[in-house]
Amino acid sequence: MSQSLDPAQAATLVFGDQRIDLLEGESVLEGLERAGVDAPAGCRAGTCCKCMQQADNPPPESQRQLRPTLRAQGFFLACQAYPKEPLYMASTEPPAPISARVVSVESLSSDVRRLRLRPAQQFTYRPGQYLDVLHSSAAVRSYSIASLPSDGLLELHVRRIEGGLVSGYLHELEVGADVSIRGAFGQCFHVADDPDKPLLLVGAGTGLAPLLGIARDALDQGHRGAIRLVHGGLQPDRLYLRDELAQLAETWPQLSIHPCVLRDAGASERQGALDQVAVQVAGSTLGETRAFLCGDSDLVRILQRSLFLAGMSSAEILADPFDAALSP
Template structure:
């Protein structure tokens, strides 16, 4: 039996979810019908494991499955694909942590489920929306965002002008860049540039709080040393967790505390053997593109490279 909103769709003996939906006249995309093309991917509470086996661990963790491969026993409740409802939050704290970068803590007025490292949309009162990654954990009770002020940026400029107690409306959470505790001994490689640190901080804290025992290398890159922020907080985190190593990387003017060079080249050098590593890459699109290619060519399996590149706002 399938549940889809108010609709109840009984499945025939041996029928897949895809076949059942089609028989009932539900408009559902499909392609190869053999578990390869992923066009029929849907989301549900606890789908049959065999319908998830070829998907990435982050998709599996969110209940995605292939309808053409699913023959559920009992009831399967499908999620509809509508956009999440906006949530009101209040600015709890705003702090300027580096040139042009603010760390903003928002307290949601209603529950806001997310996984650290995912992103949310900030909804400007004039209707514009921009995405920001979440650096905090659900147990913190606040949503931590790192916002770089973009010249003439509608939403970033507005956010930088917020003060404690102001209202900020958000929606989410979105994205595939988060920790899945499927192998507590796996080595995790977290690489980000600029405010790409935000999701990495969330992912690192999340992995540690879930008892991750394998090594975690967090590599933060910036133009020059003054652009690297939250360094004390990262050091404190590493003191509490011996498996966590923090590496600071800059393009120029490195001191004894930073590595100097291209972030993708440094990442490969600092990471060591890559065959059984999971990587999380965050930052602007071009940097993530270069990192992904470099790590892949150095031997990392493509399925273990997770990234939500920061894309420029639509013109």
């Protein structure tokens, strides 16, 4: 990245120590193809978004049609990118595993455990993203991060799955043990592009973990608009961290917590399907709200569809659906 480039060939794609010089008037996509790179492409007109690439310094006009979370991560449309200066392309290598030490463990409910980890090396993430835990059996499971980078420790909420290899392992870990992690991944995080926009955070079970990170991150970045957090579970005892959430909402008047259950609702819960409750909670602000959805892929699909049909803009619905096999 530190090499000096010939200014006469300023429009250059830089991949680590390799470069592709762009011809006059050539887009990044055309340059990649001319160099024999097997780059995905579709409409070639900035519409279908299939040619998305990632770089440290993409030309802003090539990011115009992407969601704010993608823009924040340097994604851009290769077919619309005509860089005027060296473009530093992101590495396509997956992040390498690092070690993290268990600093504290705490039971949050009958089957959810909170782990706090201290990574042995720098670990960069945005609250709401997820990391992989690599088990010695070669099994890999993804867990969302509930903490903020300023907390210093990584916070995970792990539900124990009956017969689950990795969740069982994480529930047995003692303080001082080391785990192998890699990351971070995911598109479901806060971008402070409009401090007054209403935010709707919806998740079930340990889908609360990323939502907590996103809510705290938004507050930390001075968000003024309403932040409505809807946490769903089968029945009241499946909802956890309630005191901590209530305290957070007391500190921050713009934050409200909406517990939701499918059965046995008490005075403090709403009863009903999570997607319907989410639509009700958003109410008349739904049209201008940005939503963050966390949970398994079936739930996320239902939430996404219901919010969209109720009038939410598709570009404002952010989600990282987890496949059942990936989220014990």
